[in-house]
Amino acid sequence: MNCSDPQFIPAIRSLMEDLTKHVHEEETIDLVKLESSITPEESERLAKSFGRTKMFVPSRSHPSAPNKPPFETAVGLMTAPIDHLADLFRKWPEEALTPNPSVK
Ligand SMILES: [Fe+2]
Numbered sequence: 001m002n003c004s005d006p007q008f009i010p011a012i013r014s015l016m017e018d019l020t021k022h023v024h025e026e027e028t029i030d031l032v033k034l035e036s037s038i039t040p041e042e043s044e045r046l047a048k049s050f051g052r053t054k055m056f057v058p059s060r061s062h063p064s065a066p067n068k069p070p071f072e073t074a075v076g077l078m079t080a081p082i083d084h085l086a087d088l089f090r091k092w093p094e095e096a097l098t099p100n101p102s103v104k
Contacts, residue, residue: 059083 001008035043058065058079065075 055084056080059087 001011038046056077058076060083062075062079065079066072
């Protein structure tokens, strides 16, 4: 869907509503259960491992990239460093875009 499509903003709002609920459930239920079932040391080890993994995955969507292994993995490993470098120079959308007064 192109961002100029009149259904774009309603679709984004719907997706964000679902995502917000999902994130809330993970943070208030799933992660709480996980943290209570592992040691602080294991939690720290997993957090570091997750942080390292994030370095090897793209930080942006690449719609034309393959979406199934093994090519997804190979392309992801190639695009991740470029994404992370470019992220240093990117602005948040609300800083880069002029708000559309017709969107509420
Ligand atoms: Fe999730």
